[in-house]
Amino acid sequence: MATYCHETNERIVYGTPFYILTRTDLKSGAIVSHEAMLRIPTEERETIHKTEETGGMDIHAAASIYSKDDSYSMFNITKEEFLYSISEETVKKYLPKVYELMQR
Numbered sequence: 001m002a003t004y005c006h007e008t009n010e011r012i013v014y015g016t017p018f019y020i021l022t023r024t025d026l027k028s029g030a031i032v033s034h035e036a037m038l039r040i041p042t043e044e045r046e047t048i049h050k051t052e053e054t055g056g057m058d059i060h061a062a063a064s065i066y067s068k069d070d071s072y073s074m075f076n077i078t079k080e081e082f083l084y085s086i087s088e089e090t091v092k093k094y095l096p097k098v099y100e101l102m103q104r
Helices: 088-094 096-102
Strands: 018-022 030-033 057-063 078-086
Touching (some): 018 078, 078 088, 088 096
Antiparallel strands (some): 018 030, 018 057, 057 078
16 A cells, blocks of 8 residues: 655655655654655754654654555555644644644
8 A cells, every 4th residue: 555645745756765654752743745744844844852841743754565556555654754843833834734733
């Protein structure tokens, strides 16, 4: 099965970057496409990891094995290197569907 962006609900095409948004206190995360991440201005990116107390999300590069139909497989997705963090307000503003998902 193909991997889809939680924000745009579009299939992530093999070869394009994608990301995992999470925090150490959360048991799950969100998969987000490169296109969705481009919404976030550089000046709103932070280098400090987020916690339950601060809210917000940590952004990590993601990887997956190749699947047929020119798409990443939704199986075996791995969280790779930490890239940056964004505040809770930034998540709400630029990734509202991800924010809603992470509130469940």
